[in-house]
Amino acid sequence: MHANQCPCTSGLPLRACCAVLLDNPGSAPTAEALMRSRYTAFVLGDAEYLLSTWDPAARPAQLNLKQDRTEWLGLEIISCEAGGVGDDKGRVKFVARFRLHGREQTLREHSRFRKQGDRWLYVDGEVEPSPPPATRPPAIAGRNEPCPCKSGQKFKRCCGK
Numbered sequence: 001m002h003a004n005q006c007p008c009t010s011g012l013p014l015r016a017c018c019a020v021l022l023d024n025p026g027s028a029p030t031a032e033a034l035m036r037s038r039y040t041a042f043v044l045g046d047a048e049y050l051l052s053t054w055d056p057a058a059r060p061a062q063l064n065l066k067q068d069r070t071e072w073l074g075l076e077i078i079s080c081e082a083g084g085v086g087d088d089k090g091r092v093k094f095v096a097r098f099r100l101h102g103r104e105q106t107l108r109e110h111s112r113f114r115k116q117g118d119r120w121l122y123v124d125g126e127v128e129p130s131p132p133p134a135t136r137p138p139a140i141a142g143r144n145e146p147c148p149c150k151s152g153q154k155f156k157r158c159c160g161k
Contacts, residue, residue, distance in 0.1 A: 007043040008036035009075050025052040026120075031083025031090030031113035034120040036075065039096060043072040055114060055121040073097040073104070088115040 006017035018040035021028050028034035034053060041049040047063040054060075074097045083090020089112070096107045111125035147158035154160075 006036075007040045007072065007075070010036060014040075022046060022049050025049055026118075028053070028120045029085055030080075031087075031111075031120055032077060032080050032092050034113060034122065035077070035092040035094060035111060038122060039072070039075045039094075042070075053120070053122055055116075055123045058124050069100065071099040073099060083113055083120075089113065090120075 004013045004015070006012050006014040006019075008018050010017050018037040021033065021037040022041060022044070028037055038050060038053060041047075041053075042065070045065040045068075047065045050063055050065075051059055076095045076097075078093040078095060080093075081091040083092060091110060091112055093110045094108075096109075098105055098107065108128035109125040110128070112123040113120050114123050115121070143154070143156040143160060145155050147153050147155045147160070149159055151158045
């Protein structure tokens, strides 16, 4: 990502994209715009914005992003259901990639949003389990191990040729 590019992956410069929303909480025109701005707030460590755009009935008392060592790597919006300018509810399905403790991971969530007056708020989300990591099939035999065919030879001289 280019230094001035918005972390939300819109392709726009930060100043022309999510920074406008971060500077004016409650100004997101759609549920997707709020989702993207909230991702950007996580990247930038803006807990105040996250709390101000969270449904009061569901938001935590506080967020401590200063101790969080998550490195956010990218956002992909999978789908949006409603959540437009004329709607009062919406859902956004997304995948966020991140690195935590040196290990890359993904967060797959189907988030719910609602409109209160003219403000979009994040309500909650259903987190989908991540697919299990790809595993390599076990090796048949090491080069210098006995051949599994029971010939009595080393694998490299028998079936491993």
